[in-house]
Amino acid sequence: MVQLTELVEIVGAEHVLTGAATESYVTDWRERFVGEALAVVRPASTQDVVRIVHWCRNHGVALVPQGGNTGLCGGATPDPNRRSIVLSLVRMNVIRSIDTDNDTMVVEAGCILQNLQDAAREAGRLFPLSMGAEGSCTIGGNLATNAGGTQVLRYGNARELCLGLEVVCADGQVWNGLRGLRKDNTGYDLRNLFIGSEGTLGIITAATIKLYPQPVAQCTAMLALPSLQHAVTLLSLARQGFGASLTGFEVIARNCLEGVVQCFPEQRLPFMGEGAEQPWYALLELSDSESETHARERFEAVLGEALEQELAIDAVIAESGTQSYALWHLRESIPLAEKKFGKSIKHDISIPVSLIPDFVSNTNKLLQDKFPGVEHVTFGHLGDGNLHYNVAKGTAFTEDELLAQQNEIYRVVHDSVHHYHGSISAEHGIGQLKRDWLVDYKDPVELALMHRIKQALDPEHLLNPGKVLNI
Numbered sequence: 486m487v488q489l490t491e492l493v494e495i496v497g498a499e500h501v502l503t504g505a506a507t508e509s510y511v512t513d514w515r516e517r518f519v520g521e522a523l524a525v526v527r528p529a530s531t532q533d534v535v536r537i538v539h540w541c542r543n544h545g546v547a548l549v550p551q552g553g554n555t556g557l558c559g560g561a562t563p564d565p566n567r568r569s570i571v572l573s574l575v576r577m578n579v580i581r582s583i584d585t586d587n588d589t590m591v592v593e594a595g596c597i598l599q600n601l602q603d604a605a606r607e608a609g610r611l612f613p614l615s616m617g618a619e620g621s622c623t624i625g626g627n628l629a630t631n632a633g634g635t636q637v638l639r640y641g642n643a644r645e646l647c648l649g650l651e652v653v654c655a656d657g658q659v660w661n662g663l664r665g666l667r668k669d670n671t672g673y674d675l676r677n678l679f680i681g682s683e684g685t686l687g688i689i690t691a692a693t694i695k696l697y698p699q700p701v702a703q704c705t706a707m708l709a710l711p712s713l714q715h716a717v718t719l720l721s722l723a724r725q726g727f728g729a730s731l732t733g734f735e736v737i738a739r740n741c742l743e744g745v746v747q748c749f750p751e752q753r754l755p756f757m758g759e760g761a762e763q764p765w766y767a768l769l770e771l772s773d774s775e776s777e778t779h780a781r782e783r784f785e786a787v788l789g790e791a792l793e794q795e796l797a798i799d800a801v802i803a804e805s806g807t808q809s810y811a812l813w814h815l816r817e818s819i820p821l822a823e824k825k826f827g828k829s830i831k832h833d834i835s836i837p838v839s840l841i842p843d844f845v846s847n848t849n850k851l852l853q854d855k856f857p858g859v860e861h862v863t864f865g866h867l868g869d870g871n872l873h874y875n876v877a878k879g880t881a882f883t884e885d886e887l888l889a890q891q892n893e894i895y896r897v898v899h900d901s902v903h904h905y906h907g908s909i910s911a912e913h914g915i916g917q918l919k920r921d922w923l924v925d926y927k928d929p930v931e932l933a934l935m936h937r938i939k940q941a942l943d944p945e946h947l948l949n950p951g952k953v954l955n956i
């Protein structure tokens with residue numbers, strides 16, 4: 486029996502949770518995984534984390550780092566078969582400094598993403614990472630999963646938004662790599678090794694993140710499209726017309742929007758008539774550094790051309806911030822609506838943009854041949870070649886029937902992704918959900934190198950065991 490008294494001495498009794506109090510920490514957001522933990526421990530400082538890591542080493546207890554627990558592949562959920570604690574970083578939520586000349590901000594890992602966006606705005610800057618979970622996910626989790634979101638097209642993944650890290654290693658040493666440098670070629674890039682490692686190589690306790698100028702004006706529109714190929718051609722047109730000012734390009738199948746308004750009746754479909762009957766929709770955002778008028782003229786010129794070339798059947802341009810919010814809100818509500826309809830089988834894939842229409846029609850057909858009646862819930866960041874290609878029960882299956890076919894469905898979709906030279910995880914990571922699939926699709930040399938890195942940095946397998954790799 487492990488005594489938790491030393492942990493209580495480190496963080497205080499109210500921050501060592503046990504029993505029923507751990508429930509929300511040991512269940513993932515999708516409720517696909519329920520784990521077990523000796524305790525949930527909530528440190529307030531890097532030094533607390535160091536002491537907790539030493540405690541874990543001394544007692545042979547594994548450690549599962551956790552931020553907002555919004556991850557979608559069970560990466561922050563402990564394995565019920567191993568002795569572990571959940572290390573929740575939510576109390577480490579201090580913005581340590583803001584440097585507007587260097588355009589950087591040093592923040593602790595538990596800072597909520599939305600709070601960082603707000604802090605940047607108050608300093609007259611933009612922190613562009615943005616996603617549906619931003620009200621509860623943390624920057625530590627964003628970096629540990631190399632999160633993407635809706636602005637990747639212009640600003641890159643979380644990786645591109647980070648200049649430095651502070652990491653507590655598996656042996657309790659602190660790596661202070663919080664440098665705010667845009668250029669640094671002094672050897673191996675440890676920062677990029679920890680980013681995207683899903684808590685398996687080190688615990689991120691703080692980060693230096695990049696700030697950008699705030700756009701002067703933004704324009705948002707939704708366009709109704711006759712096919713996915715039209716969306717790809719529209720993306721090319723928008724890239725040509727807007728260049729680096731194109732900050733968002735999302736694609737959404739009609740049934741996703743219908744699902745949102747069914748679940749959330751206060752939201753409205755933006756189209757009527759022919760526009761409402763199209764199978765696909767694109768959500769575009771332009772960010773301009775000159776003026777409202779300049780933005781609007783550029784936006785309308787490209788949208789006008791899209792309509793003239795019949796790439797789009799109809800377009801709705803937001804006339805105000807509220808209308809723009811409503812269009813984005815429709816898009817961001819899709820995962821919430823999916824959750825309300827019951828468990829589904831999610832694929833977060835990327836393939837070259839040009840191959841996406843072919844991939845979707847062929848994979849839909851393969852699935853319908855094997856599982857007639859499953860519903861395709863397809864949406865995502867077309868500008869990044871990243872689709873959330875989800876499979877739901879529709880009316881043909883019950884939730885249990887669908888989940889019973891989970892591995893077969895994964896196999897069909899992942900084989901197809903592989904055939905199109907894509908990736909089985911574009912942004913959510915591997916966690917425990919996709920761990921065993923990685924073995925089938927990752928280059929064997931790459932996988933062996935990953936094992937060697939894990940062995941070198943965490944030889945006792947204390948950090949998030951069983952995630953990403955089966956060790």
Ligand code: FAD
Pocket residue numbers: 514549550551552553554555556557559560561574594615616617618621622623624625626627628629630631632633634635683684685687688689690820821912913916949952
């Ligand atoms: P958690 O879920 O707590 O943890 C995720 C992983 O990171 C785990 O493996 C955990 O062990 C590890 N981890 C957490 N904190 C640390 C730390 N400090 N040090 C080391 N490891 C750590 N993701 C996208 O990429 N793009 C999207 O557009 C997107 N949209 C979403 C929309 C919704 C509605 C939801 C629920 C999720 C969405 N996600 C998206 C997934 C998720 O929100 C992100 O992956 C997010 O980055 C996870 O942050 P978190 O703080 O909740 O991490």
Ligand code: ZN
Pocket residue numbers: 633634865866873912
């Ligand atoms: Zn996404």
